[in-house]
Amino acid sequence: MSAVRRRSAAFPDGGPQGGNDPSAGGGPAGPPFLRVSGLRAGYGPARVLNGIELVVGEGEMVAVLGPNGAGKTTLLRALSGMVRGRGSVRLRGTEILGKAPEEVARLGVTHVPEGRGTFAPLTVEENLRIGAHLRRRSHVAEDMRRVLAYFPLLQAHLRQPAGSLSGGEQQMLAVGRALMAQPRLLLLDEPSRGLAPVTTRRLFDVLRAVNLHDGVTVIVVEQNAQLALEFASRALVMETGRLALAGEAGRLGPGRRVASAYLGPRR
């Protein structure tokens, strides 16, 4: 899919926020949707993120690539408040760094953590309902229908404990549960892990639909560079706590620069 088509699809009417060049950091319309500056974070004395700079426009879908241990998971955790950090993370101008995860979630940020984290003894339906914890009761039925339309596979398992689903089904449940929260910013940590190639594509189709139709901004960590570059409007490569490379996915392509930064020079 070409970059041009992605962009025009992402911002169909060039709306006030969507029309701004995201990398320019907003514009006269106000603060950018998400601005991360000088973000440093780690675990105890171990520093993992060394000054992340990132601006994401509303309605963008950004992929984060990078070798194991680069700090991709840590970046998402810092954004959702699961690890503490220094620097600044502003969501529509509001500082969210230092807020507790549940407060960040209340501002419309939903994080699908690495390794799913479904609630095993609870049924699939209960898992989805917990996703809608912050939603009004009257909206839940409608949300449920929408999410099940995205993941029809879950429909047959609604009354089954989540722990009895296959790994891939649990992964879909985790994403579906996050969608129940109607996030404005969706953070996904390797959602394709353990999925069959066909299922992975379908999952990314869903993510794209959520991104395009519902205008949800998506930041997705993905090991499959090709896939990430195909679906995302922009890809970032992370290396030892820094964002090494940023560019428009379509233009960047699975070309040489990404390949050498991410896959290693030998390729």
Next chain:
Amino acid sequence: MNIAERTGRRRLAVGWEAGDRRQVWPWPRLTLAVLAVAACAVPFLLNPYRVFQLTMVLVYGVALLGLNLVVGQSGQISLGHGAFLALGAYVPAVATGPLGLPHPVALPLSALLAFGLGLALGLPALRLRGVYLAVVTLAIAVVVPPVIKRFGAVTGGSMGLSVSAPSAPSWSGLADDQWLYLLVLAVAAVAFAAVRNLLGSRAGRALAAIRENPEAAEVLGVRIAAHRTLVFAWSAMYAGVAGTLYAWVVGFVSPDSFTVTLSIVLLAAAVVGGPDSPAGPLLGAIFMTFVPAAAQGAGDAVPGLVSGLVIILVVCAAPAGLAGLLRMAAGAVARRLGRE
């Protein structure tokens, strides 16, 4: 954390342990109805001592219903529920005795006070988990008897106070103990229904989510500390209500009835009964009431010894408690009936 990890068992989690809540017993409603009828018939069929014992089962059942909210639902340990029981027990002793308030006031009053105390203790303990909460609650349980003795002017000190129970109205034609049994039964039924209701609600789901995976719950916007505190207060409220019922049934309260041992026995009974099963509180209460009584005849130290052995046996053989065993038995019976 899954249940297999929590109970330290390496065996793959299957069936109930994997959280499989498909019904193994095909007639839950019928069974409940039969139980309800039997429970109502008890005071007319059994002798007064048995009626007293079964009333105590219901009283402890209410307390364990509350304790299970903390142990089973919130996945935490409270060693201080005896303190809430004491609070609830002294409310009718003081309110309807020296203060001269009518009996019906005692129940909501102790519910309210225990809820408030639970909230007050839960708020600073907001971030306390696992063993820390256990230690804080243990401290409260330790402090209660001396405090009761210290304020002897109100509480009667170590001599205790006698409590008058609501007596049977003349229109009912019941003896007082029969009336009291039915009263306690009604309270227990309401308490049971309220817990089922709570667990099916949004708050109940949030609690289960917190227990299974706090991080995942948090990023979905569940306020962990608030839920834990609130459930602790709810739990305290149940213990308070049970305390009032206890005082009515026993007719006497003293500091020695609410020592640390009571708190520990309550926790043991919750675990033995089955902390996250609806039948757990009842089974735990039966254990608490009948095991020591049955061993009483054999000598002084025997009840403690037998109780201890039963606890060890149940915990080792059935980590899901007596309720887990019952469930397995029910599953076997249902399968056999299904095959025929």
